[in-house]
Amino acid sequence: MEQQFSRREIVKSIGFTSCAMLLDPLTSLSQTNQKIMLQRAIPASGEKLPVIGLGSWQQFDVGPGAAERAQLKEVLGKMEELGGKLVDASPMYGRAEQVIGDLSGELKNNDKFFFATKVWTTGKQQGIDQMNDSLKKMGRKKMDLMQIHNLQDWETHLKTLKDWKSQGKVRYIGITHYTDSAHARLEQIVKSREVDFVQLNYSIRSRNAEKSLLNAAKDNGVAVIINEPFEQGALFRAVKGKELPAWAADYDIQSWAQYFLKFIVSNDAVTCAIPGTSDVKHLIDNLGAGLGRMPDAAGRKKMIAHLETV
Numbered sequence: 001m002e003q004q005f006s007r008r009e010i011v012k013s014i015g016f017t018s019c020a021m022l023l024d025p026l027t028s029l030s031q032t033n034q035k036i037m038l039q040r041a042i043p044a045s046g047e048k049l050p051v052i053g054l055g056s057w058q059q060f061d062v063g064p065g066a067a068e069r070a071q072l073k074e075v076l077g078k079m080e081e082l083g084g085k086l087v088d089a090s091p092m093y094g095r096a097e098q099v100i101g102d103l104s105g106e107l108k109n110n111d112k113f114f115f116a117t118k119v120w121t122t123g124k125q126q127g128i129d130q131m132n133d134s135l136k137k138m139g140r141k142k143m144d145l146m147q148i149h150n151l152q153d154w155e156t157h158l159k160t161l162k163d164w165k166s167q168g169k170v171r172y173i174g175i176t177h178y179t180d181s182a183h184a185r186l187e188q189i190v191k192s193r194e195v196d197f198v199q200l201n202y203s204i205r206s207r208n209a210e211k212s213l214l215n216a217a218k219d220n221g222v223a224v225i226i227n228e229p230f231e232q233g234a235l236f237r238a239v240k241g242k243e244l245p246a247w248a249a250d251y252d253i254q255s256w257a258q259y260f261l262k263f264i265v266s267n268d269a270v271t272c273a274i275p276g277t278s279d280v281k282h283l284i285d286n287l288g289a290g291l292g293r294m295p296d297a298a299g300r301k302k303m304i305a306h307l308e309t310v
């Protein structure tokens with residue numbers, strides 16, 4: 001059941017990014033009357049996912065104290081409330097899997113999320129042990145998506161993942177990387193049609209995936225998750241102190257975060273982008289990028305060209 005953004009949530013969120021928008025932040029959205037996030041189907045099943053998810057690297061690697069976990073609990077609570085689904089983790093992210101499992105257990109919303117985690121080790125048994133550990137930490141008997149992190153020992157783990165999928169221990173299997181230099185290898189695996197998902201780096205400034213990987217995923221029925229959509233925050237530093245262009249409103253863009261995310265999710269090869277955040281205001285802002293009008297091909301070109309001038 002998809003949740004809707006309330007006017008109050010959006011006003012609260014946008015108030016932090018643009019005073020002008022405080023006047024009537026939903027003016028443009030109300031023209032389309034859309035308050036449910038854009039969804040894309042996972043090609044392997046037809047199951048739909050909202051186009052904005054949540055990353056957890058660094059942000060969710062915190063200790064057991066209630067104080068340091070409080071804002072992350074708020075993030076996961078709001079994520080569910082606003083209809084977000086995909087939460088991406090990894091054993092590489094320190095305590096993130098445990099924190100996500102603990103907090104979603106406390107919030108009793110564990111089963112509302114589409115959990116994606118990873119195997120990040122070498123060796124068959126080490127991989128099995130690590131994946132069982134992830135299930136325990138994240139409070140699940142079955143993982144929605146298990147990915148091979150940075151292609152580490154991928155040929156070994158892919159065999160296990162196929163077994164686990166046939167046994168029903170994982171619903172989908174995938175591969176990930178975060179560098180352009182890995183795109184050719186990712187593409188080769190995508191073309192073998194052995195995986196349901198590929199996770200890769202792509203942003204408005206870092207567009208190597210457009211050359212062929214995104215099309216290969218689309219043509220071969222592989223769902224696409226985009227990591228580092230803000231280049232680990234570098235994109236915000238590039239536009240610091242700059243106003244959005246007036247025409248951004250034509251695409252219902254109300255913040256720089258939405259500018260960067262709408263560029264990504266308006267590409268129909270993309271299933272879901274996973275911005276990382278530990279800040280509930282940022283989460284609301286990011287989820288808002290799944291709403292309203294999206295740029296077309298000409299709009300996307302204009303967005304790139306404009307960013308090059310700021």
Ligand SMILES: NC(=O)c1ccc[n+]([C@@H]2O[C@H](COP(=O)([O-])OP(=O)(O)OC[C@H]3O[C@@H](n4cnc5c(N)ncnc54)[C@H](OP(=O)(O)O)[C@@H]3O)[C@@H](O)[C@H]2O)c1
Nearest residue numbers: 055056057176227228229230231232233257275276277278
């Ligand atoms: N190989 C792999 O599998 C791989 C590699 C890299 C990343 N990933 C996944 O991709 C996720 C995303 O990548 P990332 O976290 O490295 O980088 P990112 O999403 O590009 O950027 C995160 C940074 O942007 C800030 N931010 C988020 N929303 C914002 C907003 N609305 N306004 C202003 N600042 C905002 C965050 O700070 P705040 O916390 O203050 O919001 C954080 O500093 C990771 O968390 C991880 O799950 C996977």
